[in-house]
Amino acid sequence: MRQRTRLPESRARVTLSEVAKLANVSEITVSRIMRNKGPISVETREKVMAVVNRLGYVPNRIAGSLASATSNIIGVAIPSLSNIVFPEVLRGIHAGLKGTDYQPVVGVTDYSMKTEEVLVRSLMAWKPAAMILAGFDHTDPTRQILVQSGIRVAELMDIDPEPIDIAVGLSHRSAGYESGRYLIARGYRRFGYVGHDWAEDKRAKVRYDGLCMALAEAGLTIMAHSIVDGPSSTLAGRAMTANLLAGNTSVDVAVYSNDDMAIGGVFHCLGAGVALREKLAIFGFNGLEIGDALPMALSTVRSNRFLIGKIAIEKILEQPDRRGARSVVDTGFQIIPGETA
Amino acid sequence: MRQRTRLPESRARVTLSEVAKLANVSEITVSRIMRNKGPISVETREKVMAVVNRLGYVPNRIAGSLASATSNIIGVAIPSLSNIVFPEVLRGIHAGLKGTDYQPVVGVTDYSMKTEEVLVRSLMAWKPAAMILAGFDHTDPTRQILVQSGIRVAELMDIDPEPIDIAVGLSHRSAGYESGRYLIARGYRRFGYVGHDWAEDKRAKVRYDGLCMALAEAGLTIMAHSIVDGPSSTLAGRAMTANLLAGNTSVDVAVYSNDDMAIGGVFHCLGAGVALREKLAIFGFNGLEIGDALPMALSTVRSNRFLIGKIAIEKILEQPDRRGARSVVDTGFQIIPGETA
DNA sequence: CTGTTAGCGCTTTCAA
DNA sequence: TTGAAAGCGCTAACAG
Numbered sequence: 001m002r003q004r005t006r007l008p009e010s011r012a013r014v015t016l017s018e019v020a021k022l023a024n025v026s027e028i029t030v031s032r033i034m035r036n037k038g039p040i041s042v043e044t045r046e047k048v049m050a051v052v053n054r055l056g057y058v059p060n061r062i063a064g065s066l067a068s069a070t071s072n073i074i075g076v077a078i079p080s081l082s083n084i085v086f087p088e089v090l091r092g093i094h095a096g097l098k099g100t101d102y103q104p105v106v107g108v109t110d111y112s113m114k115t116e117e118v119l120v121r122s123l124m125a126w127k128p129a130a131m132i133l134a135g136f137d138h139t140d141p142t143r144q145i146l147v148q149s150g151i152r153v154a155e156l157m158d159i160d161p162e163p164i165d166i167a168v169g170l171s172h173r174s175a176g177y178e179s180g181r182y183l184i185a186r187g188y189r190r191f192g193y194v195g196h197d198w199a200e201d202k203r204a205k206v207r208y209d210g211l212c213m214a215l216a217e218a219g220l221t222i223m224a225h226s227i228v229d230g231p232s233s234t235l236a237g238r239a240m241t242a243n244l245l246a247g248n249t250s251v252d253v254a255v256y257s258n259d260d261m262a263i264g265g266v267f268h269c270l271g272a273g274v275a276l277r278e279k280l281a282i283f284g285f286n287g288l289e290i291g292d293a294l295p296m297a298l299s300t301v302r303s304n305r306f307l308i309g310k311i312a313i314e315k316i317l318e319q320p321d322r323r324g325a326r327s328v329v330d331t332g333f334q335i336i337p338g339e340t341a
Numbered sequence: 342m343r344q345r346t347r348l349p350e351s352r353a354r355v356t357l358s359e360v361a362k363l364a365n366v367s368e369i370t371v372s373r374i375m376r377n378k379g380p381i382s383v384e385t386r387e388k389v390m391a392v393v394n395r396l397g398y399v400p401n402r403i404a405g406s407l408a409s410a411t412s413n414i415i416g417v418a419i420p421s422l423s424n425i426v427f428p429e430v431l432r433g434i435h436a437g438l439k440g441t442d443y444q445p446v447v448g449v450t451d452y453s454m455k456t457e458e459v460l461v462r463s464l465m466a467w468k469p470a471a472m473i474l475a476g477f478d479h480t481d482p483t484r485q486i487l488v489q490s491g492i493r494v495a496e497l498m499d500i501d502p503e504p505i506d507i508a509v510g511l512s513h514r515s516a517g518y519e520s521g522r523y524l525i526a527r528g529y530r531r532f533g534y535v536g537h538d539w540a541e542d543k544r545a546k547v548r549y550d551g552l553c554m555a556l557a558e559a560g561l562t563i564m565a566h567s568i569v570d571g572p573s574s575t576l577a578g579r580a581m582t583a584n585l586l587a588g589n590t591s592v593d594v595a596v597y598s599n600d601d602m603a604i605g606g607v608f609h610c611l612g613a614g615v616a617l618r619e620k621l622a623i624f625g626f627n628g629l630e631i632g633d634a635l636p637m638a639l640s641t642v643r644s645n646r647f648l649i650g651k652i653a654i655e656k657i658l659e660q661p662d663r664r665g666a667r668s669v670v671d672t673g674f675q676i677i678p679g680e681t682a
Numbered sequence: 683c684t685g686t687t688a689g690c691g692c693t694t695t696c697a698a
Numbered sequence: 699t700t701g702a703a704a705g706c707g708c709t710a711a712c713a714g
Contacts, residue, residue, distance in 0.1 A: 015707060026685050031709060039683055056489065061466040062406045063707030066690050071403065073446075081435065087428040094422065094449045103463065105414075105446050108435045122444065125402040148397065234634035264634055270611055271636035290631075293575035293605055295612035356691060367701045372693065380699055404691030407706050 014057045023051045034059050065127065074316070075123030075131045076106045077116055079200070082231070084260075085286060085305050086134060089156060092309025093132065100317065102129065111200040117142045124149060130316045132309075136161040137202065152322050154312040158203055159328050168312045168329045172203045175301050175333045176210025179283060182335050183253055184218050188281060191215060192224040192251035194240045194261055196232040204232075204257040207285060211255055224249040232257055237264020238271075245274065253281040253341060259288040259300055266294055266340060281341035291338070299338035304331045355398045364392040375400050406468065415657070416464030416472045417447045418457055420541070424573070425601075426627060426646050427475060430497060433650025434473065441658065443470065452541040458483045465490060471657045473650075477502040478543065493663050495653040499544060500669050508669045509653045513544045516642050516674045517551025520624060523676050524594055525559050529622060532556060533565040533592035535581045535602055537573040545573075545598040548626060552596060565590040573598060578605020579612075586615065594622035594682060600629040600641055607635055607681060622682035632679065640679035645672045 016034075020027045025048060032038040033048050051057075065071040076093060078086040093104055105123060109116040117139045123131065124145060130152040138146070146153045146164050154166040160173055183191070191211075198205040215221055226244035228236040237260060244254060245268075256262035262284030269276050276282065276296050284291065287302030308331050315329060357375075361368045366389060373379040374389050392398075406412040417434060419427040434445055446464060450457040458480045464472065465486060471493040479487070487494045487505050495507040501514055524532070539546040556562055567585035569577040578601060585595060586609075597603035603625030610617050617623065617637050625632065628643030649672050656670060 013707095017707075027707090028686085028709075029684060032684090035709090041683060044683080056486065058462060058465050058486070060407075060468060060707055062403055062412065062468055063690090064709070065403045066401075066407050066692085067707075067709040069690065069709095081428050081432045084425070084428075087422050087425075091422045091449075101463075103446055103448065103467075105444055107444065108432075121399060122442075124399050126444075127401060127403055145397065145399070234631045238634050263631070267634050267636050290575045290604070293579050293608050295608050354691095358691075368691090369693075369702085370700060373700090376693090382699060385699080401691055404706090405693070407708085408691075408693035410693095410706065 014055045016057075016059070019048065019051050019055060019057050022055070023048045069127075071127045071129055072102045073123075073126050073128040074102050074104045074313075075120070075126070075128040076104050077109055077119050077123065077132070078106065078134045079109050079111045081108060084288065085303070088305040089134065089309040092306040092311075093313055094309075095306070096310040096313025096317075104132075113137055113139045113142070120145060129320060130154070132156060132312055132316075135202075136163065136167075150322055152316045152320065154316060156308050156312055158206075159330055160206060163326055163328065165322055166312065166315050166327050166329070168308050168315065168331060170303060170308075170331055170333045172206040173210040173213075175285065175303070176207035176212075177214045178210075178333075178335060179207070179255060179285070179301055180211040180214025180218075183255070183281075183283060183341060184214065184220070186281075186341065188253040188341070189220060190250065190252045191220060191222045192226070192244050192249075192254040193222045193256075194237060194244055194254050194265060195225070195227045195257035196236060196261060197228070197230055200231060201257070204285075208257070222255075224251055232260045234260050234264040234267065237261030238268045239264070241265040241268040241280075242272070245272075245280070251280070253283060256282065256284045259284040259286040259291055259298065262298060262300065262340075263288075263291065263294065266296070266298065270295065276340050283341040287334070287336055291336075294340075296339040298336075299341035300336050302334045302336055304333065307331050355396045357398075357400070360389065360392050360396060360398050363396070364389045410468075412468045412470055413443045414467050414469040415443050415445045415654075416461070416467070416469040417445050418450055418460050418464065418473070419447065419475045420450050420452045422449060425629065426498075426644070429646040430475065430650040433647040433652075434654055435650075436647070437651040437654025437658075445473075454478055454480045454483070461486060470661060471495070473497060473653055473657075476543075477504065477508075491663055493657045493661065495657060497649050497653055499547075500671050501547060504667055504669065506663055506667055507653065507656050508667070509649050509656065509672060510670075511644060511649075511672055511674045513547040514551040514554075516626065516644070517548035517553075518555045519551075519674075519676060520548070520596060520626070520642055521552040521555025521559075524596070524622075524624060524682060525555065525561070527622075527682065529594040529682070530561060531591065531593045532561060532563045533567070533585050533590075533595040534563045534597075535578060535585055535595050535606060536566070536568045536598035537577060537602060538569070538571055541572060542598070545626075549598070563596075565592055573601045575601050575605040575608065578602030579609045580605070582606040582609040582621075583613070586613075586621070592621070594624065597623065597625045600625040600627040600632055600639065603639060603641065603681075604629075604632065604635065607637070607639065611636065617681050624682040628675070628677055632677075635681075637680040639677075640682035641677050643675045643677055645674065648672050 020030045107119040132154045134156045153164045155163045157169040159169050226240040265282045284300035291298030361371045448460040473495045475497045494505045496504045498510040567581040606623045625641035632639030
């Protein structure tokens with residue numbers, strides 16, 4: 001007896017046709033009501049919604065997508081969740097999608113093109129409405145799948161290479177170049193570079209190249225390097241800064257591969273009593289919020305990661321089917337003077 | 342003429358039946374091969390795979406899921422991507438899913454139970470194999486949907502409340518309590534608290550309660566509070582620390598609602614020349630990596646966020662259908678002595 | 683404003 | 699080891 005009072009059978013899957021039957025209407029009418037599509041009389045709607053609520057009916061989008069040959073899924077492939085920049089891009093994507101019916105499905109490639117290929121296949125199997133990738137390095141099959149899909153494909157972070165369809169990001173070459181120009185204008189001449197493994201982070205290399213270009217124009221070069229064999233981290237930045245200063249080439253400014261590394265540099269200086277800017281100036285890349293809270297605000301370049309994700313979505317929604325020319329959106333960058341350089 | 346040499350028609354969607362026709366086998370045979378299921382002769386497999394590769398066939402999981410009434414989707418609802426703890430939980434989830442065929446579909450609730458409800462409905466429409474939620478506060482309809490679904494439901498971060506099905510996390514009450522015990526044992530007696538808005542972060546409140554309990558046992562209380570009206574951030578931690586020290590109650594240790602806030606406190610002290618630990622001891626919560634790279638390593642509590650995500654997946658995969666009793670996994674916490682307290 | 687018909691692309695029986 | 703038939707739950711296209 002007690003069993004009779006429990007909640008509705010967990011297993012009794014409620015379907016459209018069940019709702020239709022109980023409401024004495026056809027299936028398509030229920031379908032239209034659930035999708036707010038087509039003209040429906042107020043009474044019918046109320047009658048049906050009563051049944052929907054009573055049964056706790058949740059439409060099956062899998063069936064819906066199959067029937068309509070459209071899905072509200074947006075596939076997203078990012079290299080990592082450890083590097084804060086990618087969660088921030090995701091934030092932008094979620095922000096752009098807010099209020100729409102799209103669902104992002106996110107996969108992580110671990111910086112591997114082969115993993116990305118497997119992931120892209122797996123995401124494409126869900127017939128997404130669009131695909132978003134961070135980066136431009138793909139295997140040939142990946143590229144082919146994306147090109148042939150006909151859906152919109154946004155490649156993020158960079159605008160230097162040629163995109164498959166949409167590119168949203170900034171010119172890392174320019175960012176590196178302008179960083180160099182800025183530091184030269186501030187009077188620095190003896191440059192050091194503190195970096196991390198370029199194999200996983202090609203854009204850091206491009207920024208480095210841009211920096212070197214600016215220096216070369218001024219007849220300067222990078223006099224000392226300290227590069228960790230691994231991903232960027234604050235701890236690595238701290239250690240590599242100690243390493244740089246221990247070398248026998250004295251520098252007056254260190255340019256870092258990114259803010260994580262640069263903040264490690266700031267910590268080293270604070271801990272070792274090296275006067276920031278006077279003895280060693282520090283310049284980063286990304287414009288992380290924490291840089292602003294440091295005892296001396298970090299000098300860096302803001303890279304607008306949130307905006308990159310948001311604009312990618314806006315471009316996709318603005319024109320959901322691919323046609324004609326590629327498009328490139330430059331989200332720019334800003335030199336943040338700060339106090340460390 | 343030129344048109345004839347372009348890539349295969351972007352729009353020509355390749356289907357199972359097309360592959361079957363070209364390979365001279367039945368659809369079900371191709372289906373079995375694609376899913377590695379059932380006995381298939383080597384020749385048939387090779388013959389079919391040749392066609393699959395030639396056509397670039399990607400199975401349509403939407404159709405597959407509809408037919409088999411199963412999906413490889415795992416729905417994930419987290420409050421935010423801004424707070425670093427959630428991307429770390431996501432990392433754990435992705436790590437746990439690596440090598441399996443499951444795809445996490447992630448939505449963000451913005452700390453709103455109503456938004457969570459909409460999100461859960463939307464995720465449930467994809468008939469996920471399991472659902473993962475961060476937190477235990479849900480609307481009644483949300484709870485009902487999850488209970489009735491019959492799928493596995495993991496609620497993360499906390500183990501103090503009663504879960505719907507699976508709970509993975511730590512006891513925030515104990516973490517607060519043990520923090521208090523630790524600091525008392527270290528000789529601190531004059532406690533201050535620096536926090537952020539509890540409305541969005543109930544667990545911070547529970548830790549606070551645990552802390553107060555430990556203090557009460559020792560006949561102590563928190564003598565001064567400095568609480569920002571908004572989310573936690575390093576900048577807020579810095580400002581609230583200045584505020585705490587400007588008050589007329591002098592404290593010898595400040596306990597922070599989390600590491601973001603605590604690191605702001607460290608920055609304030611470094612900038613204002615307040616001797617860390619001697620003049621003001623600082624104690625955080627979370628065990629963020631950056632705390633370790635500070636000039637003085639942050640004293641804090643490690644909360645194993647990556648592990649929480651990973652173990653949630655392991656529990657789900659271990660027993661994909663719900664049955665019998667709820668289960669609770671305590672991922673524990675560790676006091677990190679550090680150098681600031 | 684509402685309904686009928688015919689699938690979407692795949693997998694589950696059940697046979698052979 | 700392979701196949702034929704019958705849907706999964708929904709929506710497009712066309713009536714009425």
